[in-house]
Amino acid sequence: MTATSMRRLASRPAWLARPVTRVVLGFAVLSLLSGALDAPDLFSRGGIGATLRFSAPILLAGLGALWAERSGVINIGLEGMMIAGTWFGAWAGYQWGVGAGLVAGITAGTAFGLVHALLSVTFGVDQAISGLSLNLLAAGLTRFLSSIAFVGVPGASIATSPPVPDFVTVSVPGIDTLLTPAERAGVPILSDAAAVILGLLTDVSVLTIAAIALVPLTWWMLWRTRLGLRIRAVGEHPEAADSLGVRPWRYRFLALGVSGGLAGLGGVYLVTVASSLYREGQTAGRGFIGLATVIFGNWNPWSVTLGSVVFGFTDALRTRQEVTVGVLLVGLGVLCAVVAIRRALGRDWRGAVLFGIPAGAMLAWFALVRVVPAELVSFAPHLTTLLVLAFARQQLRPPAALGVPFRRDSDS
Amino acid sequence: MTRLRGAALLLTAPAAAAGLAFAVAAVILRLAGADPIATLGDALAYGLQPTTLVAVVNKAIPYYLAGIAAAVGFHLRLFNIGIDGQYRLAAFAAAVIGAAVALPAPLHLALIVTVALVVGWGWAAIAGLLYVRRGVNVVISTIMLNAVATGLIAYLLSPLRLAQQAPGSNNITTAPIPESGWIPPIALPGDVGSINGFLVIAVFVGIAYWLVLSRTTVGFEVRAMGFSERAATVAGIRAPRLALLTMAASGAIAGLVGLPQLLGASHRFGLDFPAGLGFTGLSVAILGRNHPVGVAIGAFVWAFLERSAQVLDLAGISKEVVAILQAVIVLSIVVAYELVRRVRARQERRYVAQAVEGAPA
Numbered sequence: 001m002t003a004t005s006m007r008r009l010a011s012r013p014a015w016l017a018r019p020v021t022r023v024v025l026g027f028a029v030l031s032l033l034s035g036a037l038d039a040p041d042l043f044s045r046g047g048i049g050a051t052l053r054f055s056a057p058i059l060l061a062g063l064g065a066l067w068a069e070r071s072g073v074i075n076i077g078l079e080g081m082m083i084a085g086t087w088f089g090a091w092a093g094y095q096w097g098v099g100a101g102l103v104a105g106i107t108a109g110t111a112f113g114l115v116h117a118l119l120s121v122t123f124g125v126d127q128a129i130s131g132l133s134l135n136l137l138a139a140g141l142t143r144f145l146s147s148i149a150f151v152g153v154p155g156a157s158i159a160t161s162p163p164v165p166d167f168v169t170v171s172v173p174g175i176d177t178l179l180t181p182a183e184r185a186g187v188p189i190l191s192d193a194a195a196v197i198l199g200l201l202t203d204v205s206v207l208t209i210a211a212i213a214l215v216p217l218t219w220w221m222l223w224r225t226r227l228g229l230r231i232r233a234v235g236e237h238p239e240a241a242d243s244l245g246v247r248p249w250r251y252r253f254l255a256l257g258v259s260g261g262l263a264g265l266g267g268v269y270l271v272t273v274a275s276s277l278y279r280e281g282q283t284a285g286r287g288f289i290g291l292a293t294v295i296f297g298n299w300n301p302w303s304v305t306l307g308s309v310v311f312g313f314t315d316a317l318r319t320r321q322e323v324t325v326g327v328l329l330v331g332l333g334v335l336c337a338v339v340a341i342r343r344a345l346g347r348d349w350r351g352a353v354l355f356g357i358p359a360g361a362m363l364a365w366f367a368l369v370r371v372v373p374a375e376l377v378s379f380a381p382h383l384t385t386l387l388v389l390a391f392a393r394q395q396l397r398p399p400a401a402l403g404v405p406f407r408r409d410s411d412s
Numbered sequence: 413m414t415r416l417r418g419a420a421l422l423l424t425a426p427a428a429a430a431g432l433a434f435a436v437a438a439v440i441l442r443l444a445g446a447d448p449i450a451t452l453g454d455a456l457a458y459g460l461q462p463t464t465l466v467a468v469v470n471k472a473i474p475y476y477l478a479g480i481a482a483a484v485g486f487h488l489r490l491f492n493i494g495i496d497g498q499y500r501l502a503a504f505a506a507a508v509i510g511a512a513v514a515l516p517a518p519l520h521l522a523l524i525v526t527v528a529l530v531v532g533w534g535w536a537a538i539a540g541l542l543y544v545r546r547g548v549n550v551v552i553s554t555i556m557l558n559a560v561a562t563g564l565i566a567y568l569l570s571p572l573r574l575a576q577q578a579p580g581s582n583n584i585t586t587a588p589i590p591e592s593g594w595i596p597p598i599a600l601p602g603d604v605g606s607i608n609g610f611l612v613i614a615v616f617v618g619i620a621y622w623l624v625l626s627r628t629t630v631g632f633e634v635r636a637m638g639f640s641e642r643a644a645t646v647a648g649i650r651a652p653r654l655a656l657l658t659m660a661a662s663g664a665i666a667g668l669v670g671l672p673q674l675l676g677a678s679h680r681f682g683l684d685f686p687a688g689l690g691f692t693g694l695s696v697a698i699l700g701r702n703h704p705v706g707v708a709i710g711a712f713v714w715a716f717l718e719r720s721a722q723v724l725d726l727a728g729i730s731k732e733v734v735a736i737l738q739a740v741i742v743l744s745i746v747v748a749y750e751l752v753r754r755v756r757a758r759q760e761r762r763y764v765a766q767a768v769e770g771a772p773a
Contacts, residue, residue, distance in 0.1 A: 140735025147730035382559035
C-alpha cells in the first residue's frame with residue numbers, strides 16, 4: 001500500500017465522522033446484507049416495533065437511575081422497584097383496568113424508592129447493601145403476594161398473573177396507506193427504510209409515547225428548574241448545598257421517590273405493553289441494565305436514551321428469527337474486521353489482533369452454523385452491556401458525591 | 413469492661429432484628445387468619461426435631477459456602493452478585509468432566525473439586541478484570557455474567573450437546589458421575605438421616621478464610637484496604653491487584669457452592685439444579701458481618717427458617733412468607749448495625765473527650 005492511500009485512510013473526510021452519516025451507512029449495509037443473506041425480518045415493521053417495546057422499559061429504568069444518581073444515591077434497588085411495578089401493575093390492572101394498574105405500579109415503585117431513601121439517606125446504610133436488600137424484599141414480597149392473590153384465579157398461578165389489558169395504540173394517520181406500497185415493493189434499501197418508518201409511527205402504545213416524552217421532561221426538570229438544580233447540587237456537593245439551606249435529605253428522598261416511580265412505570269410497561277401478564281422474574285435484570293445505560297450515557301438523559309435503544313434492540317433479538325441474528329453477527333463481524341484492518345494499517349498490531357479474533361470467530365460461526373440458537377440470543381443484551389461498558393469511552397464524569405452518604409459533622 | 417459492653421451492644425443488633433422479624437411474622441399470620449403464637453410454636457417444634465435439624469444442616473452447607481464467597485468480596489466493598497452464575501457454571505463443568513473420566517476415588521473427587529474451583533475462579537476473574545482494567549461496576553458486570561452463564565448452560569444442557577434425557581421424566585441432565593466421584597455421607601446414630609460429607613470441606617473453607625484474613629499478609633492488606641482505601645494505598649498496597657485477587661478468590665469459593673448437591677445428592681447436573689443460592693449467600697454474609705462463625709449462624713438461621721416453614725402449609729399459610737421474613741431480617745439488621753455503630757462512635761468520642769480533659773496539662 002502506498003503512502004498516499006494510507007494517509008487518505010487515516011484522515012477521513014469530516015462528513016463520514018458524523019453520527020447521522022454513520023447510522024445511515026450502517027443501516028444501508030445491514031439492509032443489503034439482510035437482503036443478500038435472505039433474512040427478511042431484520043428491518044421489518046414488526047421487528048422495529050419490538051425494538052421500541054423492548055427499549056422503553058430499559059429507558060424508564062435508566063431515567064430512574066439518572067434521577068437517583070444525579071442526587072448522589074446509587075439505586076441498586078432499581079430492579080426490585082421494577083419488580084414491584086410489574087406485580088402491582090398486573091394485580092391492579094387485571095381487576096380494574098390499565099389505569100388502575102398504572103397508578104398501582106408507580107405507587108409501589110415510589111414506595112420502594114422511599115424505603116431505599118429511608119435506609120440509605122436517613123439511616124446511612126451502605127447504598128449497595130440497602131439496594132440489594134430491597135431487591136430481595138421485592139422478590140420475596142411479590143412471591144408471597146402471588147401465593148395469596150393469584151393462586152386459584154383462573155389462568156393464573158404462583159408465578160403468573162391472569163392476562164392484563166393493554167394500553168391503546170395510536171398511528172400517524174395516513175402513513176400506512178402512503179408507505180405500505182414502498183414497504184412491499186422489494187426495492188433493496190428503500191423498502192427497509194419504509195418499514196422502519198412504519199414500525200416507528202404505526203401501532204405505537206400511548207405508554208411508549210409517554211416513556212419517550214419523559215426524556216425531555218427529565219432533562220427540563222433536572223437542568224432547567226430550581227428543583228433540578230438543587231437535586232444536582234446535592235449530588236455534586238451536599239455540604240455546600242446544605243450550607244446554603246438546601247437540605248440534602250429532602251432532595252435525595254424526592255429524587256429516590258421519582259426514581260422508584262419511574263422504575264415502577266417500567267414494570268407496568270413490561271406487564272402491559274411488552275407482554276400481557278405478570279411473570280415471575282420478568283424484569284430479567286432490566287433494572288441493572290438501566291443502571292448501565294446511565295454509565296454508558298455519562299449521566300445525561302439523551303445519551304441514556306441512545307443506550308436504551310442499543311440494549312433494547314439486542315433485547316428484542318429474542319423475538320426475531322434465528323437467521324436474522326446470524327445476519328447481525330455478520331454485520332458485527334464485518335465491523336470488527338474493518339476496525340482490525342484499520343488498526344493493522346496504523347501498525348497497532350495488538351489492536352488488530354484484539355479485533356481480528358472476534359471478527360474471524362463471528363464470520364466463521366456464520367459460515368459454519370448460520371444461525372444463532374435462542375439460548376445464546378437470550379443473553380444478547382447482557383453481553384452487549386458488558387462489552388459496551390468495557391469498550392466505551394472512559395472520560396466519564398459521574399456526580400461528584402455519588403455513593404457517598406451525607407452526614408453533618410455535628411451528628412455523626 | 414468496655415469490651416464486654418461493646419459485645420453486648422453488638423448483640424443488640426441481631427436481637428432487635430429478630431424481634432422485628434417475629435413481630436412482622438405475627439402480623440402476617442394474624443392477617444392470614446391464623447393464631448400467631450400457636451403457629452410459630454408449631455413451626456419451632458417441627459424445626460427442632462432431630463430429622464429436621466439434620467435437613468437444616470444439609471441445607472445450610474451451600475448457604476455457608478455462598479456466604480463466605482460473598483464475605484470475601486464484601487471486605488473490599490466488591491459486591492459479588494455473580495456467585496449465582498459462578499457456582500452454576502462451575503457445578504455444570506464439574507458434572508460434565510466428573511462424568512467423563514474414570515479415576516480412583518480420592519483423585520476423582522479432587523479433580524471434580526478442582527474443576528469447580530477453577531471455573532468459579534475464572535468466571536469471577538472476568539468481572540474482576542473488567543473492574544480493575546476498565547472500571548466496570550462489579551454489581552452490573554456480575555449480574556450480566558449471571559445471565560450469560562444461564563444462557564450458556566441452557567445451550568450446553570441439551571440432548572444435542574452435553575446432556576441426555578433422564579429416563580422416565582422431563583428432566584434433562586448430564587451423565588451421572590460414577591461412584592468414585594461421590595462424597596461419602598457422614599452417618600449419624602439413630603434413624604435421623606445423614607449429614608452431607610461436604611460439611612467437612614465447608615468447615616475447612618471457613619477455617620482457611622479466617623486464617624488467611626487474620627494471619628497472612630494478603631489478609632492484612634484486605635482488611636487495611638477495607639478500613640481505609642486511602643491509607644492502605646499510601647502504605648503501598650496495590651489496590652487493583654488486591655481487588656482482582658479478592659474477586660477471583662470469591663469466585664473460587666463460589667465454585668464450591670453447588671458441589672454438596674452434585675457430589676452428595678444428585679450426582680448429575682439437571683434442569684432442576686438449585687438456582688439463586690448466591691443471593692442467599694449475600695444475605696447470610698450481611699447477617700454474619702463477614703465473620704466465619706457469624707456467617708455460619710446466618711446460614712443456619714436461613715436454612716432453619718426455610719425448613720420449619722414447611723409446617724405453615726398445614727396451617728393454610730403460604731410458606732413464601734419466609735422470603736418476606738428473611739428480607740425484613742436483612743433490612744432491619746443493616747439498620748440496627750448502623751445505629752449501633754453510631755452509638756459506639758459517640759461513646760468513643762465522649763471517652764476520648766473525658767480522657768483529654770482529665771489528663772494533666
